[in-house]
Amino acid sequence: KELVAHAIHYNSDRAGKPFIRVNCAALPETLVESELFGHEKGAFTGALAVRQGRFELANGGTIFLDEVGDFSPATQVKLLRVLQEREFERVGGNSPMKTDVRVIAATNRDLEAMITEGKFRQDLYYRLNVFSIHLPALRERKADILLLSDFFVEKYSKANRRSVKRISTPAIDMLMAYHWPGNVRELENCIERAVLVSNDEVIHGYHLPPTLQTAEASGTVTAGPLQAALDNVEREMITEALKSCRGNMAKAARILGMTERLMGLRVKKHGVDSRRFRSDW
Structure with a gap:
């Protein structure tokens, strides 16, 4: 969600202005008004x-309200006023302050169901739901x-001054097979960890x-015949060689x-299709 919000902001006329993210679910009810609108001394x-x-x-940029469905009814009223009037007051202040911001709101809740249950304001929902984007898991x-x-x-790699260039085919298969309950954030943490522990x-x-x-995908069988473990290592080495050579069996x-004859037998044994690597580059 945040990546999409970033993309919207940095590909708009407001790209040179601030992008402010607010995790609505993490704001304590006692501090939410001060966090959103500020306060006077x-x-x-x-x-x-x-x-x-x-x-x-x-002001002048974009504010991203993540998990806006977690706002209390009292906070929803204050947010509605900002959206309608384009102004707010600091806590403890009495002078309205104008604001010019693009508001992007996101939630994983069913706001329409919350409206029916009386937990989310209908007028605020329609104010926010000017243009909706459904982002699948x-x-x-x-x-x-x-x-x-x-x-x-x-x-x-740049942040940690590492020279990691690519992801091996078995690792790609593992990434594609996983169900990612934590979505993009989990994927990002996973790759960051892999970059840190990679030694080539x-x-x-x-990694x-x-x-x-x-056991099959990682080649790290902890139990079973020795031959199975050796086959896993051999399969990954052959796959990596074919990928490096763009599917050229002779070079690999x-x-x-x-x-080449032995290579052909090993490729057949492990069910590796060299043709899949010819379009990878």
Whole structure:
């Protein structure tokens, strides 16, 4: 959700202005008004100085209200006023302050059901629901998994001064097979961990968290015949060689130090299709 909100902001006329994210579910009810709208000095105990709220900080830019369905009825009334009047007052103040912000709101709740139950204001819902985007869970967007993974590999390689260049095919298979209950945030954390523990330029299956690993996919069989473990290692080495050579069997065989005939037998044994790597580059 936040990635989509970022994309909307940075591809708009407001790109040069602030992007302010608010996790509505994390704001205590006693502080939510102060966090959103700011407060004047002496407005309450502990208010030792004037403080700008999120709407004031976002002026001219975008404010992203994540989990807006968690707001209490009292906060919903105040938010409605900002959307309608384009103004607010700091806590303890009496002078209306104008604001010019794009509001992007997100929730994983059924707001229409909450309206029926009296838990969410209907007028606020219609104010927010000017243009809606339905974002399916990551497990329903398989095509995005690899694109996001590559983006996070590049991001965290630079951030941690690592030289990780790519993700191995077995690791890709594991990423694609997982159900991602934590969506993009879980994927990002997973890739960050893999980048940190990788000791070469490739993220392998065994670099991924245990929740993603299976004995077959990671090549880390902890029980069973020795031959099964050796077969898993051999399969991954052959797959990686074919990927590096763009599916060229002869080149892959030379890299692995075996004859083309033996390479063909091993590929057939492990059910590896060399043609799948010819369009990877």
